[in-house]
């Protein structure tokens with residue numbers, strides 16, 4: 327069996343779609359036959375369980391695993407949509423709790439490496455908070471590469487650049503960008519950066535482009551992932567990213583409908 331690939335889904339900017347992408351990309355990988363474990367490392371603001379709709383099934387969390395209160399296979403909850411998809415929560419913080427501690431890095435790394443083998447995993451995707459700091463450093467200590475999430479707003483692009491530089495100092499140099507909440511009309515009207523301009527500005531390769539879709543946003547608030555919704559281009563986007571991550575040569579906008587691909591790429 328090939329070594330499990332451990333991938334961060336990250337950006338030091340909040341709200342760009344990291345957790346949404348972790349959940350939906352995880353399901354895309356699982357549906358294409360890859361056993362995938364999602365690990366929520368957003369210690370201050372756990373939310374992957376809500377996006378997956380699995381909040382009532384989470385008994386243990388990643389700190390329980392690292393501190394010996396549970397085995398990793400006990401803490402991992404199997405998703406109701408695919409038996410290839412598993413997830414582990416970050417610790418729950420009550421609203422009045424503001425402090426959290428993160429597990430020891432060596433223990434975290436060794437738990438993830440061991441899980442890769444014992445649970446037969448192809449991928450581990452780690453959801454990170456929208457900031458630099460201890461949780462990102464912990465997550466980076468185990469990862470091989472990073473998917474940096476950005477929207478096509480200038481502030482998010484600058485944060486993507488900063489994230490790549492921070493990751494490089496943490497030893498992660500294999501970084502690619504996911505452009506999320508992409509609005510083709512705003513590119514065509516000249517209001518937002520297009521794909522080529524984003525590659526230019528952030529000096530990062532792009533692994534996928536996910537359109538903005540209000541149906542997707544509302545579904546995400548009810549524990550529904552994109553395959554349960556009628557979001558054709560968003561589904562195509564996640565399928566494309568899963569394929570490209572697995573080494574297939576798939577053009578960025580494969581399967582998209584109603585988008586003038588050449589015009590978007592030219593800008």
Ligand SMILES: Nc1ncnc2c1ncn2[C@@H]1O[C@H](COP(=O)(O)OP(=O)(O)OP(=O)(O)O)[C@@H](O)[C@H]1O
Pocket residue numbers: 339340341342343344345346347368371454455456506507508536537538539540542543544546547
């Ligand atoms: N492509 C998209 N189309 C429409 N809405 C989206 C899209 N991607 C994400 N969203 C919405 O954007 C909001 C923020 O997403 P999410 O919580 O995944 O961001 P985040 O980067 O993980 O935030 P944080 O930094 O707080 O962890 C959510 O309401 C989500 O449903």
Ligand SMILES: [Mg+2]
Pocket residue numbers: 344345346368373453454455
């Ligand atoms: Mg998040």
